[in-house]
Amino acid sequence: MIRCENLVKIYKSEETEVLALQGLDLNVADGEMVCVVGNSGSGKSTLLNMLGGIDKPSAGRLFVDGKDIVRFSNTELIEYKRETVGFVWQNKSRNLIPYMSARQNVELPMILAGKGDPARARELLDMVGLSGHYNSKLAQLSGGEQQRVAIAIALANRPKLLLADEPTGAVDTATAKQIMEVLRRANEETGVTVVIVTHDMKLANQMGRVIAIRDGRTSSEFIMKNGIAMPEFGTQNKEETHDEVIVVDKVGRLQLPGEILEKFGFSGETRVVVSAEEDRIVLTPYKN
Numbered sequence: 001m002i003r004c005e006n007l008v009k010i011y012k013s014e015e016t017e018v019l020a021l022q023g024l025d026l027n028v029a030d031g032e033m034v035c036v037v038g039n040s041g042s043g044k045s046t047l048l049n050m051l052g053g054i055d056k057p058s059a060g061r062l063f064v065d066g067k068d069i070v071r072f073s074n075t076e077l078i079e080y081k082r083e084t085v086g087f088v089w090q091n092k093s094r095n096l097i098p099y100m101s102a103r104q105n106v107e108l109p110m111i112l113a114g115k116g117d118p119a120r121a122r123e124l125l126d127m128v129g130l131s132g133h134y135n136s137k138l139a140q141l142s143g144g145e146q147q148r149v150a151i152a153i154a155l156a157n158r159p160k161l162l163l164a165d166e167p168t169g170a171v172d173t174a175t176a177k178q179i180m181e182v183l184r185r186a187n188e189e190t191g192v193t194v195v196i197v198t199h200d201m202k203l204a205n206q207m208g209r210v211i212a213i214r215d216g217r218t219s220s221e222f223i224m225k226n227g228i229a230m231p232e233f234g235t236q237n238k239e240e241t242h243d244e245v246i247v248v249d250k251v252g253r254l255q256l257p258g259e260i261l262e263k264f265g266f267s268g269e270t271r272v273v274v275s276a277e278e279d280r281i282v283l284t285p286y287k288n
């Protein structure tokens with residue numbers, strides 16, 4: 001369903017350039033449910049925006065459902081966003097219309113796509129465990145319930161891919177578990193491929209497949225074994241022999257990977273001597 005190859009995203013403003021994704025690789029099979037876990041600022045939302053067709057990568061390749069979505073025309077993108085992906089946003093107000101009922105909120109995307117279907121809206125609310133709340137106004141629902149409505153909305157037009165950005169960001173642990181359960185049920189019952197991003201490792205541990213993202217790169221992959229996240233067999237060796245690719249921006253700045261900083265004892269500002277050899281640039285820690 002998803003194939004990202006060496007995905008790079010640079011946010012440019014007049015003053016700065018932020019390297020939000022630096023050569024990210026990710027494969028997700030059709031019907032899979034995966035969790036991408038990483039600290040704040042590691043590039044999770046950036047990745048979801050690329051997958052959702054909301055923003056374009058600066059470099060790299062990105063295929064969703066076999067299609068090169070980077071090359072989509074505007075019309076194709078609009079269609080893609082309406083038909084192929086469903087989004088559960090981090091910011092609740094982006095998902096929901098407060099003065100409408102739960103059922104109206106879920107039916108709205110269907111109406112906008114020319115396929116209004118009140119019965120389906122009710123079915124979706126049943127699936128997310130809100131059978132008793134068809135006619136509740138959003139304001140009458142708890143945070144967790146609102147987030148379940150948001151999941152039903154995202155599923156309204158039968159997307160192939162459901163993207164959820166910190167869907168449990170604003171709720172307590174018990175509610176977070178319920179929301180994850182709802183997403184799991186959606187995955188099992190409808191076969192929709194689900195990608196959830198979160199900074200919460202404990203939450204990620206409830207999932208089958210967990211991918212860690214660090215500094216805009218998927219650093220290691222874990223699969224659940226007996227309830228404990230374990231490094232996937234063989235990943236370690238693969239990574240050791242893998243070339244690190246980083247980006248040098250147009251004014252010559254680069255960001256060295258944390259492992260290298262650690263290995264050479266860089267902390268705070270450290271000077272290096274730069275020398276150009278025939279086919280390589282060498283950075284040598286400067287010693288007075």
Ligand SMILES: Nc1ncnc2c1ncn2[C@@H]1O[C@H](COP(=O)(O)OP(=O)(O)O)[C@@H](O)[C@H]1O
Pocket residue numbers: 011012018019020038039040041042043044045046047
């Ligand atoms: N629109 C933007 N303009 C400039 N920098 C951005 C923008 N969006 C995100 N960033 C930066 O990109 C990096 C990754 O951000 P983000 O994808 O939001 O991380 P996460 O969702 O993991 O917290 C951060 O350093 C962030 O400050």
Ligand SMILES: [Mg+2]
Pocket residue numbers: 044045046090165
């Ligand atoms: Mg984010």
